[in-house]
Amino acid sequence: MMGRQPTYHGDPVTLDIRPLDPYRADQETLDGYHLMRAAAWAADFPEDPPMTREAAVGRLRTPPVHEGPGRTWTGHLGGRLAGSARVSLPEAPNEGIAWVEVHVHPELRRRGFGTELLRSVLPAVLESGRGTVFGLPMKPDAAAASWVAGLGFDVTHSTVMQLLRTTEVPARGWEVPVPDGYRLVQWTGPTPEELVESYALARRAVNDAPQGRTSYRAPRWTADQIRTEDREVAEAGIEPWVAVAVEEATGQVAGMHVVHHYQHRPAHAFVQDTAVLAAHRGRGLGRAVKAGLMRQLLARRPDLELVFTTTAATNTHMIDINHALGYRTARTMNWVEIPTARLVERLAQPLDERSS
Template sequence: MLKIEVLDLADEAAVGAYVDVWLTGHPTTNRSWAIESLWEPNPDFREVVRLVAREDGAGVGITSVGLLHGANAHLAVGTVTVHPEHLRQGVGTALLEALLPELRARGGAALEGWGVVKGSAGERWALASGFRAVAGRVLQRLTIADATADQTAADGYRLERWAGAAPEHLLASLAATRNSIRDAPATESARQDPEWTPESVRADEAEARAAGAELRVVAAVEEATGLVVAQTDVPLHAGDTTDTFWGSTVVTPAHRGRGLGLAVKAEMVRWLREDRPELERVDSGTDAANAHMIRVNARLGFVTNREVVVVSRAL
């Protein structure tokens, strides 16, 4: 008989069943690390909802869905995973039906999957389960040792970098630059870009610190004005030993076309090489309509892994 419950981290049998399913999609991952990572906070989410489905004690399916912060507190993002030996037996649908009330009870209003492989059985299942395809994304991976990171800022600009908290004299212009993300190609995702202010930047930094993450930022500063006009960030989590994920990259409209996006990303790679030599790879996801940033990544050495769709449904 199928039994679905919220994962109790104190229940060793449930944790073992959960990890059994998770490892089917991550076969090269160390099992002990996978278990330990369940205890680590994630600053991207205000709460993570994990369900485990078992038959006769064995794991057959799981969910891992996080509720976002701030302007996106209504949005839950994550995955439903079914053990390969139990596909097409209704496990995924049963997990989804159990997940929805858990998310509603926590204030969720929409659920999205951001990494569904385009054209896959997972996409077909999602569309048949009430989701809509609302955007496409290109997933790229950079092998740090192979990166072409010799690009520098154009004349009239300098690069500055920091970990944790932005310098006070750059705070206001950093917030203004981050608001330029609103110029990115529009999608139908329920995700809303926050209105960045100096106060919200400081709150974002504090959330990262509270979760034990080191937020690294590289900015391009216009020499004539002393203002930030481009920025990129990489949030390094405690478990990021060999692999990590790139954050956002933004250039203000008046300063585009001068190679600043490439310059700040190249400086970030140089920085990671300097004092995080154990890092081997960085993954990045870019909206499929943002051809310019995809080309910037390719120039740096990113290789496209696959294309995915963002699927979304109301709760």
């Protein structure tokens, strides 16, 4: 494919791009990957804790299950690992999407390396037959924002990342009563079989949240899909924590909250889903399941420091609930996507590499 050749110190150079198997890579390669990712993380998210080696390598080996199977490549300049690219292929209902994640060391940006990495993984996207390419969500003013705009990516959704620092919330902050007519049920591990059907229905309510124009869709959960996710999460070594509000009169799940805990980030937890069925909204169930799960999680994981959650920027109701529980909004993130055919055309043309 055509396109401007990357440069270094004003001279044209070629990245040595290689596949990376995170289980077979030698320690020097993994160390180099960590140094690159940590530097990029510090530049892009200075408000977050530094990225440890354990977190960088662990994210390679244990990505979120919703991303689907993925492959990673690294780009080397001389003896230095300069950047990486990953292609992930989510499963139904997102079988038409390919996630492409590109990182470049901050000292090597604006030289065309990002575009070279993206160009090198495009054959894997084409091989997959996916018609839409998703980029890594980014801040509106991120270094990569003008780059992806120049490539033709569209912003189709905006979210806010909210952080909860557990030490800033007194224990009484989690003492939120469950509304009359409901009881709180919690578990970690497989979903209780007597709740799996109604739990799947409650998780479908996530689709009611604002989604902008994004092509990505949350699963239309079924009991079998819940069982499959339970198995995949266990096989990946991810620890799921779930709290649901069960309606006493029917024994059915009315609202739910799911958090994942990863071994490679022991002090952090990540909210996956929160939803309340339409017929049960307006009664405080969302706040009750969130608070109830935090009580259990902190009792079992007293070393937990941060909880991360992402909410649509227009979902002011959920944002306000999170604020009431002690979350603070850290940043806005834009989701970007482009039809694969259009990206092929853009990468075949000379590009302005200002931010890559």
